[in-house]
Amino acid sequence: MLTTLKAALPGRGSGLPGDLLTREVxxxxxxxxxxxxxxxFTLRDELPPTYPHVLGHPLHMALLGKAPFSAVGVVHIANRIVQHRPLLLGExxxxxxxxxxxxxxxxxxTFDFVTEARVRDELVWQGFATNLKRGAGDESVPKPPAFEPPxxxxxxxVADDLGRRYASVSGDRNPIHLHPITAKALGFPRAIAHGMWTKARCLxxxxxxxxxxxxVRFKQPILLPSKVTFGEDGDRFAVHGHLEGELVKLAD
Structure with a gap:
């Protein structure tokens, strides 16, 4: 909790922290x-592929606490996961x-949190969470390619208490997800779903x-409560109006 509060305060310095943080789990x-x-997800011995992101969240907050800006107003806009093999419960x-x-x-x-999970010396999972620090932009940057949703x-x-329930299992207690009052104070009409819950639900x-x-690319937030539609077709999937995603199988 102290790490989360520290990340919400303005930092010092002019550049992103160069630290490599580690935790054993x-x-x-x-x-x-x-x-x-x-x-x-079906409960099984294999970890859900989004679960290591949750394990890395305390490290992300510690890094944000060293950043030259407050975490308030930072938006998670895209997320990429590479799973080299399933992670197993007990490892x-x-x-x-x-x-x-x-x-x-x-x-x-934008900046990326780069997270890796290893079993001994074996790299088994990688995550790349792209975040937007809003401010003066560059109109010359190309727009993302068009995506035809399935x-x-x-x-x-999506229930109205989802933000609080996901916060309890993820440790991500950003006030935009917890209650309509705190979400409104930060510019949202109601609390919104966590993007990584939406990605997890898709997978x-x-x-x-x-x-x-x-x-995945996060488009518009899901207001709580809501009713949303999902579609998938081969390697493409979407929560219509909210998330666009693509899956690529890696060679064995």
Whole structure:
């Protein structure tokens, strides 16, 4: 909690921190079950592919606490995961995180949290969370390529308490997700769903290979409560109006 509060305060310096932070993790089976249930994954010995992002969250907050700006107003706009093989419950994991950037963007500048999970010396998982620090942008930066969303294959009801429930399993207690009052203070009409819950819910609906790369772009936030539609077709999937994603199977 102290790390989260520190990240919300203005930092010092002019550049992003160059630290490589590390934590050793043994996954708690009860916490994993709570996360899997909330995100729609079947409970099994393999970790959901989005779960290592949660394990890296304390390191992300520690890095933000060293950044030259407050975390308030930073927006997670894209996320890429590379899973080299499934991570298994019972494996001891070494999680590392660093930050890279800045890169120009049409609405400010972006930076990435780069997270890796290893079992002993084996790199098994990588995550790249792209965040936008809003400000003076660069209109010369190309727009993302057009994405044709697949047709609707499912409809989801997203409950009004989802933000608080996901915060309890992820540690991400950004006030925009927790309550309408705190969300309104930061410019949203209601609390919004966490982007990584939305990505996790999508992946829980797909048939995933053992080794893959999956990238999503977050479009518009999901206001809580909401009813949204999901579609998937081959390697493309979407929560219509909110998320666009692509999955690529990696060679064995």
């Amino acid at each position: 043994t996954v708690d089976a009860d916490h994993l079950a709570d996360y899997a249930h909330l995100c729609g 001891d994991l070494t999680i590392t995180a660093s930050v890279r950037g800045f890169e120009p963007h049409r609405r400010g500048k 047709p609707v294959t499912a409809q989801w009801r 829980a609906s797909l048939r995933l290979p053992d080794a893959f790369a999956v990238e």
